[in-house]
Amino acid sequence: MTTMLEGASEPSEVIVHHKTDKVAPVRCTAITDDAHEQADNLTNWDQQYDQVSPGRFYGRIDELHLGAMQVYNEHSSHALRQQCLVWPDAIWFGIPSNREDCRVNGQSLEATDILCRPGSTQFELVTPAAFDMLGIVVREKDLMAAAAAQGIDISTEDARQVARLRLPEQTLTNVRYLIRRIVQSTPERLDGCIHRDLLMMALLETLERETPNGAVPPSYLHRKAVVERIKDYVEQACDLPVTMAELCELACVSRRTLQYSFESILGISPLQFLRVTRLNRVKRMLSTGGSDSVSDAAGYNGFYHLSQFSADYKQLFGELPSQTLARHAAPA
Structure with missing residues (x-):
């Protein structure tokens, strides 16, 4: 390509490289x-x-x-x-x-x-x-x-x-x-x-x-099946179990097997899993409009002692359930 530069008496050759547009992420x-x-x-x-x-x-x-x-x-x-x-x-x-x-x-x-x-x-x-x-x-x-x-x-x-x-x-x-x-x-x-x-x-x-890397301990499949059995029940049931005895009965295993299964698969105890799951279900309901009442959401998930429930909820999430509800309430 040839172009005339301003102030020059003779044409000057200018090489113009082909440029592609930058694509911004x-x-x-x-x-x-x-x-x-x-x-x-x-x-x-x-x-x-x-x-x-x-x-x-x-x-x-x-x-x-x-x-x-x-x-x-x-x-x-x-x-x-x-x-x-x-x-x-x-x-x-x-x-x-x-x-x-x-x-x-x-x-x-x-x-x-x-x-x-x-x-x-x-x-x-x-x-x-x-x-x-x-x-x-x-x-x-x-x-x-x-x-x-x-x-x-x-x-x-x-x-x-x-x-x-x-x-x-x-x-x-x-x-x-x-x-x-x-x-x-x-x-x-x-x-x-x-x-x-x-x-x-x-x-x-x-x-x-x-x-x-497909290596797993010999007990992996059995322990995972035990955990999945409890998880599936908790996901679908409204009336959740609250004791180790009930969990053992659901999983058809001993207390020791249940404990080892949860600790190896999820890194927490079965009772901790149950408590944390129920509290998270309450928070999800309060955050997404699933309930407009703290007591209703707590009761639905098996928490009937509201003062203890509120203390447990605040310990886990750093705020009271009423604060969660207020933060996510639809504007009037």
Whole structure:
């Protein structure tokens, strides 16, 4: 291309390089003091969280969308039990900040494990206090198309069959560093297409080098079945059991087996599970319009001594049930 520069008597040749428009990622940050709201703040996930450890909750999600790829860091101040579901035709990869006391479907994590689950497949996470999860969700067809374009032969079968993938330590370090840097960057400092490609290459390397971790203790299947039996009953029943004897009868196991099952799968005792589940059900009702009365919501979940219930509720959530109801009441 030739152009005349202002003030010049002769044409001057100017080389103009082809420029492509920068594609800015979509970024959002959600901060909340309610674990139940935290579950709804991760875009396009279907989730339900129960707060397990006591005190006022703080949660933050920093989320980027690079085309159809979702990248995020989720922080939670308190221990949670999470029921999670990723959108269809996608695969989720998660890197926890702390593997101790973190479980996926009742399975503990080893030193270099990452988590993975396909879309439309419900899974359960148990996470400790002061916890961060780095995550990527990508459409499976995009992942396979990227592999084909690079001439890389990969399979997503391991990610479908097991919830834990073991990585070489350096691969894990590299992937963690890349995700963290991208999530922490401001959108104007990122070209969405370039960083999407960087993350896609990191995922391809992950799938090339992973080893499925399907190891579980011999007692795992039986203990998980015991816990699932109680969880299914609690989820569906209005009249909840309140004693160990009732729980043992429901699960058809001894007190010792019940105790070991809950501690190994969920990291809490069966009575603690029952108490925390009932209190979270009350809070969910008060937060979402399921009840306009504290006493009705408490009674529905088996709490009839209101003064003790209020004390237990405040201990777990850091506020009285009446305060929860008032904060979420519809404006007059």
